[in-house]
Amino acid sequence: MAAHEPTDPRNAHPDDDFPAQEQPQPGLTGRTTPTPDHGESDYRGSDRLVGRRTLITGGDSGIGRAVAIAFAREGADVAIAHLPEEQADADSAVELVRDAGRSALSFAGDVRDPEFAASIATRTAEEWGGLDVLVLNAAYQKDREGLETLADDEFDRVFRTNLYGMIYTARAAIPLMQPGASIIVTSSIQAFQPSPGLIDYAMTKAAQVAFVKALAEELGPRGIRVNAVAPGPIWTPLIPATGWDADRLAQFGQDTPLGRAGQPAELAGAYVYLASDAATYVSGAVLPVTGGKGL
Structure with a gap:
């Protein structure tokens, strides 16, 4: 039998031609060129999350969509929360979960709304009798010309999406979770290597790391693990919605040791590992998926 050749990580996803493009927030999959790879064709599960009842915020596209696909193919039931404008992406994500033979739920709303952000946890638990995995992934970022031009409403939107919404949902979910x-949490390399143009986003991502470490200490005695994934440059609809020019898009991810941007599908395994029983002694960790860039 011929030996299986390992994949060269430098060209595992060779299509890195990111042409000039821009779209309003929230970014949509159908308007993103090239279309991100969420693992629709290639992810194969091995029953690592059978029966796990899961909620993913921002699960309609990008990293959240890749996690939803992987979790479903590993045997989990998956609920996703998304903005109303992302309904088409959410519908197709739900279809992929159901195609894997699992139950799916979809909640349209904004995690900046405390009532909505809390309700998605309680509604998931009510539907399935509990909540086993919570992926806090919803996020907003926008390119900034400088701190002196950062408007209050934009600063507020970033913090309320990335931090307040995360806290609202986690606060409602924790009483529903068992040992x-x-x-x-989806943090970012920006927590450790902040870019000036993403200063407010990077601030929230650093705060998320503190949240994970503190909450892991709080919930450890209750048998609940808390971890983060820190992606590097990943091609998702959020990127063309960030406001970067053609040169910045063309160079996206080229500064990594692997020389390219990552695809959402390349993060899914990290989330599967952290959610699974393979990681029963892992809590308070930040797992980098950065193409070789150090944290």
């Missing part, structure tokens, strides 16, 4: 449950 063995897992909370996973």
Whole structure:
């Protein structure tokens, strides 16, 4: 039998031609060129999350969509929360979960709304009798010309989406979770290597790391693990909605040691690991998926 050749990580996803493009927030998959790879064709599960009841915020596209696909193919039931404008992406994500033979839920709303952000946890638990995995992934970012031009409403939107919404949902979810449950936050390399143009976004991502470490200490005695994934440059609809020019898009991800941007599908395994029983002794960790860039 011929040996299986390992994949060269430098060209695992060779299509890195990101042409000039821009779209309003929130970014949509159908308007993103090239279309991000969420693992629709390639992810194969191995029953690592059978029966896990899961909620993913921002699960309609990008990293959240890739996690939803992977979790479903690993045997989890998946609920996703998304903005109303993202309904088409959410519908197709739900279809992919159901195609894997799992139950799916979809909640349209804004996690900046405390009532909505809390309700998605309680509604998921009511539908399935509990909540085993919470992935806090919803996020907003926008390119900034300088701190002196950062408007209050924009600053507020970033913090309320990335931090307030995360807290609202986690606060409602924790009483619904039993020993063995897992909370996973999507942080960012920006928490450790902040870019001036993403200063407010980077601030929230650094705060998320503190949140994860403190909450892991609080919930450890209850048997609930809390971890984060720190992506590097990943091609998602959020990127063309960030406001970068053609040169910045063309160079996106080229400064990594692997020489390219990542695809959402390349992060899914990190979330599966952290949610699974393979990681029963992992809590308070920040797992980098950065193409070789150090934290």
